[in-house]
Amino acid sequence: MGEGLQGILGPLLLFTVFIVFFIVLPQRKKIKQEKNFDKDLKKGDRVITKSGLHGKILELHDNGSCVIETMSGKLKFERSALSIEMTQSLNKATEVKK
Numbered sequence: 001m002g003e004g005l006q007g008i009l010g011p012l013l014l015f016t017v018f019i020v021f022f023i024v025l026p027q028r029k030k031i032k033q034e035k036n037f038d039k040d041l042k043k044g045d046r047v048i049t050k051s052g053l054h055g056k057i058l059e060l061h062d063n064g065s066c067v068i069e070t071m072s073g074k075l076k077f078e079r080s081a082l083s084i085e086m087t088q089s090l091n092k093a094t095e096v097k098k
Contacts, residue, residue, distance in 0.1 A: 037084045046094070048086040049077060
């Protein structure tokens with residue numbers, strides 16, 4: 001019975017290491033980035049929503065929403081609808097132009 005347990009222990013350990021390094025740790029890193037992005041938002045920041053809408057933040061509310069000014073007017077969005085990746089690439093592009 002001891003040999004059967006040792007035979008399965010190696011693959012089980014390898015599978016556990018795979019799960020931790022390729023699923024759990026990257027997910028924690030992404031959650032931390034989202035929290036920092038949400039915390040660092042301020043009035044006047046240029047943002048892009050996940051649907052591709054470009055705008056500038058006019059108001060930030062404590063309930064997790066924000067008001068964005070676009071070419072077509074003011075729109076209210078949930079902060080979770082803002083795209084971290086596209087907004088960061090937009091801000092990097094504007095920094096390079098300065």
